[in-house]
Amino acid sequence: MAEIKEKEPVLEQKSQFAVPYYAISYDKFFQFGLSVDCVVFGYHEKRLKVLLIKRGAEPYLGSWALPGDLVYPNENIEVAAKRILKDLTGISELFMEQTKVYGKVDRHPAGRVITTAYYSLIDIAKHDPHASAWAEGVYWVDLEEVPGLAFDHDEILEDALQTLRQRVRHQPVGFELLPQKFALADLQALYEALLNEVYDKANFRKRILAMNLLINLKESQKDVPHRPARLYSFDKKRYDELIAKGFSFEL
Template structure:
């Protein structure tokens, strides 16, 4: 006979078994599925985009979704996130961070599946995704044009965006997303795209330069339809210090 454990439903919480006290066989606890869903934000030409797949398998066949799939029984969840993203989109060795865990009982029509969200922010120009496995297509879509996604992926995307926006207010971003030499307007456009806010040009310039984060170069922009602006590059040592200590990016 399978070993049993007795569980108590917290006061005020409805039990799916409709009784306040119950016994469940241990084997019931090993009938859950575990998955990961990857939120990959891309930055390109002053626009923030999201990497989506067109599902080529049930459930929700033909719908837009985040790259995600089930974790193998013998697989570490972080390893699974890398594998699933590679299998579906061809993107490999991408640094990703966990966001939240989603465990709604009815979030997957096939049964109980608990998923962990991951997110990353990359330069689109440095990656070439392509559909593979059961994905019918892989697309970069403007964040403000994303339709209703399969499963609860719209919620996972919303939460990941909030976490990204909180992060960029306390850690400098741009080192991996901008070219080595850039104008202050390029950096401002990056922050405005991620935070969905507009900044006064003078205030932004003053705030950024006060951090001593940038090295002013004796170079200006070339081949631009306006007055060439001064170019800058990041001070790597100072950049790493600010990431370690944290900073407040508030204008």
């Protein structure tokens, strides 16, 4: 390794970490609040939605906002994120991923609160959110119809959406979002909703099948007013493989 500078004596203007840590001035530096805000995306009937609350308390009483809460001083952040999501949707087993931290000095009227954003993606039909501690009501709002949000939540949502799309392009998604048996058109509708694009049906089919990810169930749709589509299910093994290795989906 190349040393660029000779070692120099430590300068007089020390940081708080340059003094013995037991001497740190707690009052001065340890006065941040930490919160988590959850961006829960939900998929339902070919549409992408996001879970919002109507705030039942100050500040921003009555405003729309992302569900969030303060983290306890002895609680890990991911734990807090899962706690909040669970309180809200009753479920815990699903992926939650951090996007960014938001820490503007004046972002919260109650003091210096920095917040960590997490996002996840669930099948709306399978979960039943309920108003709780935080909110008067919890609502699934179509992405196209999101109103202005409290705090800096507009920005948080925007960033989370971008991260979600980024992720969806490189990791398969679906197990939790589609029924056990589904048609290729369902999968296509899912991707079209997530990425907000439109694909050619025939080519989409070829691409997906080439991934070797689906099991042909030799079974067809019922009760559709047209030619019924063949049903498929995910090949769990191959699916996990792709999640680990990643893939590219730039149709």
